[in-house]
Amino acid sequence: MQTDILTIKEVSAYLKITEKTAYRLTAEGKIPGFKVGGAWRFRKQEIDAWIDERMKDSGASS
Structure with a gap:
């Protein structure tokens, strides 16, 4: 079974943002x-x- 679940560290690297920014955006529902x-x-x-x-x-x- 393939899972594509990312941690906060992985998603911040994927989006090229800091972990702190990833936490904030996630907590805000963004x-x-x-x-x-x-x-x-x-x-x-x-x-x-x-x-x-x-x-x-x-x-x-576009």
């Missing part, structure tokens, strides 16, 4: 994530969809 035992986790598919949505909103995908 990045899609969920908690497991108090630790944030992210589905790579959802992060990719979130990026695509941001690009569409900004017109960057």
Whole structure:
């Protein structure tokens, strides 16, 4: 079974932001994530969809 679950460290590296920024954006509900035992986790598919949505909103995908 392939899982594409990222930790906060992995998602911050993937997005090229600091872990502190990733925590803040996640806590504010701006990045899609969920908690497991108090630790944030992210589905790579959802992060990719979130990026695509941001690009569409900004017109960057045209």
